[in-house]
Amino acid sequence: MKHSYMSRRSFLQAAGAAAAALSLAPDPLFRQARAAAAEPQQDTFYSYCDNCNGVPFCGLKMHTLDGVITEIEPWGEGFPASPPCSKGYSTFQRQYNPNRLLYPMMRTAPKGAADPKFMRITWDEAYRRIAQALKSNKEKYGADKAVFYVGDPKEPRAAVRLLSSVYGSINFGTESSVNCSSAQTMANVCCFGTQVLSVGLPAPGTKCCLIWGTNFPYSNAPSTKAVLRFKEQGCKFIVVDPRATPTAALFADVHLRPRTAVTAALAAGMANVIISENLHDKEFCEKWIHGWDEYVAYVKQFTPERTQEITWVPKEDMIAAARTFATVKPSMILNSTMSTIHDRNAVNNHRGMVMLYAITGQRKPFPGKKPPSPFPPGFVFWPFTDDVFTRYDLVKDKFNQRLDLPYHPAWTQYTKQVMMNRFPEWVNEGKCRVFLAWGFNVMIWSQTKEYVAALRKLDFSMATDYFYRPHTHDELDIILPASTNLERYAPFAIFGRKCYGRKPVPALGQAREDWRIAMEIGKAIGEGDKCYQGDPVAACNGILGWWKKSYKDLTDNLTKGVVIETPYPPLPEGEGYPTPSGKVEARSSLLEKYGYPPLPEYKEPYQPTKEYPLLIISGTRRAHITHSKCREHTPWLLELESRPYCDINPEDAKERGLSTGDPVVITSQWGRIDAFAQVTKLLPKGIVGMMHGWVQANVNELMPREYDPISGYPSLKEIAVQVVKKTA
Amino acid sequence: MRYAMVIDIDKCVGCHTCEISCKMENLTPYGDFRCRLLRVEQERTPYETWLRLSCCHCAKPSCLPACPAGAISKQNNGLVVIDQDACYGCGKCVEVCPYHSVIRSSGKQYFDLPTPYEEMAAPHQRHPKFKSDKCTFCAHRLAKGLQPRCVSACISNALYFGDLDDPEAQVSKLWKEATPILNASGNGPSIALIHKDNKHAQVPELDLAVKNAGPPNISCGLI
Numbered sequence: 001m002k003h004s005y006m007s008r009r010s011f012l013q014a015a016g017a018a019a020a021a022l023s024l025a026p027d028p029l030f031r032q033a034r035a036a037a038a039e040p041q042q043d044t045f046y047s048y049c050d051n052c053n054g055v056p057f058c059g060l061k062m063h064t065l066d067g068v069i070t071e072i073e074p075w076g077e078g079f080p081a082s083p084p085c086s087k088g089y090s091t092f093q094r095q096y097n098p099n100r101l102l103y104p105m106m107r108t109a110p111k112g113a114a115d116p117k118f119m120r121i122t123w124d125e126a127y128r129r130i131a132q133a134l135k136s137n138k139e140k141y142g143a144d145k146a147v148f149y150v151g152d153p154k155e156p157r158a159a160v161r162l163l164s165s166v167y168g169s170i171n172f173g174t175e176s177s178v179n180c181s182s183a184q185t186m187a188n189v190c191c192f193g194t195q196v197l198s199v200g201l202p203a204p205g206t207k208c209c210l211i212w213g214t215n216f217p218y219s220n221a222p223s224t225k226a227v228l229r230f231k232e233q234g235c236k237f238i239v240v241d242p243r244a245t246p247t248a249a250l251f252a253d254v255h256l257r258p259r260t261a262v263t264a265a266l267a268a269g270m271a272n273v274i275i276s277e278n279l280h281d282k283e284f285c286e287k288w289i290h291g292w293d294e295y296v297a298y299v300k301q302f303t304p305e306r307t308q309e310i311t312w313v314p315k316e317d318m319i320a321a322a323r324t325f326a327t328v329k330p331s332m333i334l335n336s337t338m339s340t341i342h343d344r345n346a347v348n349n350h351r352g353m354v355m356l357y358a359i360t361g362q363r364k365p366f367p368g369k370k371p372p373s374p375f376p377p378g379f380v381f382w383p384f385t386d387d388v389f390t391r392y393d394l395v396k397d398k399f400n401q402r403l404d405l406p407y408h409p410a411w412t413q414y415t416k417q418v419m420m421n422r423f424p425e426w427v428n429e430g431k432c433r434v435f436l437a438w439g440f441n442v443m444i445w446s447q448t449k450e451y452v453a454a455l456r457k458l459d460f461s462m463a464t465d466y467f468y469r470p471h472t473h474d475e476l477d478i479i480l481p482a483s484t485n486l487e488r489y490a491p492f493a494i495f496g497r498k499c500y501g502r503k504p505v506p507a508l509g510q511a512r513e514d515w516r517i518a519m520e521i522g523k524a525i526g527e528g529d530k531c532y533q534g535d536p537v538a539a540c541n542g543i544l545g546w547w548k549k550s551y552k553d554l555t556d557n558l559t560k561g562v563v564i565e566t567p568y569p570p571l572p573e574g575e576g577y578p579t580p581s582g583k584v585e586a587r588s589s590l591l592e593k594y595g596y597p598p599l600p601e602y603k604e605p606y607q608p609t610k611e612y613p614l615l616i617i618s619g620t621r622r623a624h625i626t627h628s629k630c631r632e633h634t635p636w637l638l639e640l641e642s643r644p645y646c647d648i649n650p651e652d653a654k655e656r657g658l659s660t661g662d663p664v665v666i667t668s669q670w671g672r673i674d675a676f677a678q679v680t681k682l683l684p685k686g687i688v689g690m691m692h693g694w695v696q697a698n699v700n701e702l703m704p705r706e707y708d709p710i711s712g713y714p715s716l717k718e719i720a721v722q723v724v725k726k727t728a
Numbered sequence: 729m730r731y732a733m734v735i736d737i738d739k740c741v742g743c744h745t746c747e748i749s750c751k752m753e754n755l756t757p758y759g760d761f762r763c764r765l766l767r768v769e770q771e772r773t774p775y776e777t778w779l780r781l782s783c784c785h786c787a788k789p790s791c792l793p794a795c796p797a798g799a800i801s802k803q804n805n806g807l808v809v810i811d812q813d814a815c816y817g818c819g820k821c822v823e824v825c826p827y828h829s830v831i832r833s834s835g836k837q838y839f840d841l842p843t844p845y846e847e848m849a850a851p852h853q854r855h856p857k858f859k860s861d862k863c864t865f866c867a868h869r870l871a872k873g874l875q876p877r878c879v880s881a882c883i884s885n886a887l888y889f890g891d892l893d894d895p896e897a898q899v900s901k902l903w904k905e906a907t908p909i910l911n912a913s914g915n916g917p918s919i920a921l922i923h924k925d926n927k928h929a930q931v932p933e934l935d936l937a938v939k940n941a942g943p944p945n946i947s948c949g950l951i
Contacts, residue, residue, distance in 0.1 A: 068844040072752060085883050086748035096843040217741035217884065224741060224884045246741040249775035623743040635838045636751045640744055681774045
């Protein structure tokens with residue numbers, strides 16, 4: 001069995017340009033470097049894996065021989081994000097995949113043609129065309145009609161946001177404003193004014209850890225060893241997950257297996273147990289929770305019996321979990337960044353969970369109403385997307401031009417990332433005419449085909465990528481080769497107050513770092529001064545300069561890192577929370593202002609029906625795949641699971657006469673895909689799971705274009721499907 | 729000296745890092761896994777256990793007497809070694825290994841074109857087609873005083889490696905409590921499991937999974 005990658009040869013056929021064939025021939029590329037040196041030259045380079053998210057910045061040390069990487073190791077002792085997992089080691093194979101996109105390419109066939117006929121162009125030509133499209137759009141329709149987007153890798157966010165600002169468009173979005181994790185942060189912000197639940201590690205001294213919907217050995221591998229130490233020290237673990245994950249197997253003292261999309265109900269049921277058994281922190285709740293009485297009245301409706309009926313969790317287990325969480329203190333919640341927010345009740349689900357943390361009184365008021373930050377002053381998460389570096393001042397007067405404002409007004413108050421899910425409507429209504437994307441995969445969207453059709457209608461579009469991906473790129477005008485994680489300087493890594501730089505290997509072909517591409521486009525539209533003349537290191541120096549450091553300091557202390565000592569200004573008087581009421585808000589002032597129900601209410605999700613009897617979880621991650629970009633061009637990983645599998649419980653499989661490997665058809669009210677069955681007890685009876693991002697079985701085609709009204713997050717983990725054996 | 733490995737199956741999370749770091753270290757051909765993970769569904773619980781499976785460098789290896797070419801030897805340090813120059817690829821060792829951990833090398837490349845790291849492959853990274861191939865406990869790393877790659881790459885400290893003849897080595901201490909993998913083979917494997925705190929793991933089920941593991945040169949992990 002051979003992989004079905006787009007080989008270089010077939011890409012060129014698609015490109016249909018003989019000239020390109022010559023220019024793309026890889027042969028001289030690697031040999032030149034080697035011919036130059038008589039003795040094998042050894043060297044060492046340092047960078048980070050980007051296969052999860054860029055953060056956690058898992059450190060990679062590369063050994064090279066004559067300029068070719070021959071080995072990847074963990075960064076070294078003392079480095080905070082370590083060790084890398086299979087995804088980190090595999091970046092080595094991706095780096096040298098002969099199918100990498102190494103030259104700027106431009107379509108030569110009209111939009112909609114079966115073959116876009118991509119042809120190689122120079123960088124100057126690419127920038128000239130992009131700048132021309134931006135200029136013409138600004139003159140004819142206005143700068144806000146250009147939308148800037150960063151998918152995955154997330155690393156270029158700061159630089160692209162900067163480009164968007166200097167161009168004058170407020171419409172900048174990311175995959176976090178499609179369906180990643182921002183809705184959970186928004187829930188934290190609605191309650192506490194800041195993120196309080198952990199998505200990484202339990203705090204030191206934690207005695208009970210409620211792990212809700214996350215399987216961190218797969219999604220945050222470097223945490224594994226540290227959480228194992230908590231287990232060894234006797235910390236209690238409650239795991240909430242429909243799936244029987246390794247996290248549940250290894251850690252759970254109590255394992256609750258709810259159906260999907262009922263988080264708000266389960267949280268309310270647990271809160272009801274805690275409050276009715278007087279296990280909450282009464283004094284704190286009465287003094288510091290805004291809307292306390294209403295909240296108590298609300299959760300009272302969630303009796304153990306009703307909670308069991310809604311969530312499928314046996315009430316005894318739910319009660320045991322609630323008691324443990326409220327009495328074995330300090331307890332904390334290690335929450336998922338995804339699984340509890342991918343349905344039409346995204347923010348309220350997560351607010352319900354955050355309230356458990358509130359009512360047990362475990363987050364005391366902040367001195368000066370300011371949450372302490374482990375980071376140096378000025379730093380925000382996502383790294384370096386703060387308003388100063390990204391020149392938000394240039395667009396802040398254009399707030400009313402935000403394209404998501406009519407749809408999700410509360411969201412626009414929470415984040416500067418424009419909610420991207422109404423993209424087809426924007427295009428159809430002429431509100432978006434130019435689309436510049438970094439690391440873009442159209443399969444991120446439910447009902448992908450509607451978005452492909454929208455891309456086709458744009459005046460101009462481009463994307464940067466490591467590879468040519470026909471499913472996404474065939475409707476675009478220009479694709480630009482991005483340097484990989486091993487070839488880039490920016491962004492540098494930051495762990496609390498410690499910063500680390502990179503020593504990247506030289507880029508292959510004409511690949512350029514995505515920060516550089518964004519800032520060179522800035523230069524091409526006449527804003528070079530604001531865009532550090534396109535130099536990523538200069539841009540990093542711009543940030544490090546706030547703390548009287550430079551990139552040279554980082555490279556001079558490459559393996560050990562540099563500590564930033566810049567102090568915070570003194571705190572104002574008083575204590576409280578950075579919310580409108582100054583308290584923890586069970587009744588959210590922000591949501592109330594925009595006409596949403598102010599309490600963290602449960603909303604009934606889709607239910608299984610006779611026609612569609614199984615619930616589906618999309619994006620049930622594998623250990624070796626976080627984003628589909630890991631899979632498509634890294635055969636070492638693809639080999640572990642070479643076909644799209646639908647995980648199905650043995651009982652459900654038996655009813656359908658299915659064995660592992662059988663071809664199946666999955667249908668929903670909204671679509672149909674073909675996959676293969678994998679019979680596994682990982683999923684409980686009644687729920688199936690499917691990994692996202694398979695070109696030949698795009699699970700998002702099954703999903704409706706329905707959204708959480710507050711955040712705009714899509715319904716990816718609540719709908720019902722049918723799975724049947726595929727007959728020839 | 730006798731090299732051995734202890735696997736704490738309580739700690740293994742099934743992340744595949746051992747398999748992929750082995751791929752990087754040894755550049756085995758497409759489809760060939762020197763080290764692979766078996767997924768074992770427990771009968772009495774909803775959970776899975778993962779088992780890292782490779783050549784067990786047996787005290788009495790089945791492959792050694794089966795080899796008509798005399799290409800397989802047992803070294804003083806416990807390692808079972810295949811001399812690929814002598815091997816003529818008959819596949820007898822592949823058939824007799826109770827651990828299904830000897831591969832008849834596929835010789836297949838991952839890409840249509842060779843990659844620069846394949847062109848610069850070290851001797852231990854070359855895998856002639858149809859010759860027998862298997863885990864060496866990364867002998868080339870042991871020679872430099874390093875641990876096998878899978879051991880040093882493990883993200884959850886589930887793998888222990890060392891010299892059983894050194895009573896101070898952690899692996900020796902753990903070995904006393906450990907159950908040799910598929911002990912019924914009678915081969916005296918140098919890989920054993922510890923599982924005492926694991927309420928879910930069942931050694932007979934793991935042994936059965938090893939017996940039924942099938943050939944090592946197909947996709948394995950999840951399928």
